Amino acid sequence: MSIAWKEIKKNKMRFFILGSIIFLVSLLTFIISGLANGLSQDNASLIKDLPSGYFYMNSDAEENYNLSRIDHSVQEQMVSKHKDAVAFSIEMGFLNDESDKQRSVAFVASTDSRLFESVAPGEIILDRSLKKEGVKVGDTLTLKPFNEPLVVKRFVDQKKFSHAPVAYLNMEDYKQMYRAEEMQLLFIPGENSTQNFKGLQSFSNKDFLNTIPSYSAEQMSLNMIVWFLIVISGMLFGIFFYMMNVQKIGLYGILKAIGVKTSNLFKMMWTQMLFITILSLTLSVGFSQLFNKVAPEGMPYHLTNETTLQLSIVFLVIGFIGATLSGMQIKKVEPLQAIQQGEV
């Protein structure tokens, strides 16, 4: 049994307090990150759930998809050339149910594609959040202001745009209602590099998300909160590991005097840091996933395994840096000084 573990075993309370702080701070970061991701999904899951590829909109649209109109011949050319290419349009609007209750939705119409729902004329497919609001399959909703009746065919999971539930429309219905002959956007999935089409501007998935009004501003604020939290957590980790090690300077001096290698003292410190951090992170990951289950209905919370892993690695690296910086004190400590300071 290593000396590091023996110290943890003997000083359970000290390590419990340190572990609790790491657990609470990392749990807070995971939950805030989950909420930020949740809001991000709520804002643009329609786009975020698409595979990576390239979006194209009209160059004259000034990066505003609302103003974009893809020329019909260009659309035909691209769709025929790339079998997975899809042309689609998004319009914010309102649906009224049978009791004339109005709901804000994002209408989406597209050419035939496995990436978007296929809708028959006169029908509509809705995001499941509307089911929770009382809309049922078979209900007839009215698209305002065109007063077009549309029958609810079914619901789909987690399809949001600009914080509004998505409503998939038939493309011909869309063209007729909005008097639009052309679609706003083209998407070609699975491409590693952009292609040059005359009069069209290309965007990667990430770049396209940033053209959505409010998305980039919202994400910037949320990311800023998460990163501030990470930095503050990192500083807290560092300070606590530093305090813990500085308290043991006298002990390290004695151990050096009797011949313990400085590298072994570093190993002792790193072992303790890794043990405490991994245990605390495991617990906070578990609790953050549990929060996913018990979070109030409708609360946008989305913590992916990838984000969890990334944050965990960041915390481990920060803990390691904090412990190593405090370890510099160990390197400097003179055995004689520790002996002269009296009993540890």
Place this chain on the structure above:
Amino acid sequence: MDIFTIDELRKTFTNGDMKEEILKGINLTLKEGEITALVGPSGSGKSTLLTIAAGLQPASDGNISFNGHNLTSMTAEQMRRIRAKKFGFVFQFAHLVPFLTVQEQLDLMLDVSEANMKKEKREQEIDYILDRVGLSHRKQAYPSSLSGGEKQRVAIARAIIHNPQILFADEPTASLDSKKSKEIMSLIRYLTKTLNITTLMVTHDEEMLSYVDHVVKMSDGRVV
């Protein structure tokens, strides 16, 4: 047989423009298996001499020879290895590791000295030493539950468990009462004689001199 030789050892401390010579050319020889005590008034340089000899601080000038090796020219790592394998230390305070039991303190020292022993042999060695210092019944005790005298006995056991050639003891009885001091000195003498360990110790207690073979008096940085 001479095992440890100090030759013209000097130590100067610099404080700004002020230079203070603490040791002014010390010559000293330790014979194998013998106990040598450094005595003298406070500030005479006896503790400084002991800590330089033990490799805990560097000399300003002079040579220290141990088993024919010049310690003053060794690197920090070489000196650490000598301290871990060949030297043992007892200080004024026991300086035990607070989170290790008595047995673990000794086990740690065997690890530090890279003693190549199987688990059973280790346990035998630890039991043997604890029996010698009269602490067999306190094997699983933590330092916080030991008395001052018991702590110092553990410190002595830790200092000799790896069978060092030299034991450095800096006022090992200073924190103990008269009765316990005599017990500790008696123990040091018994163990070092039994195990043929050469001892250099610092003391200001004249009563302890009856337990040593040689007394070296120091005054103002010189042997007098």
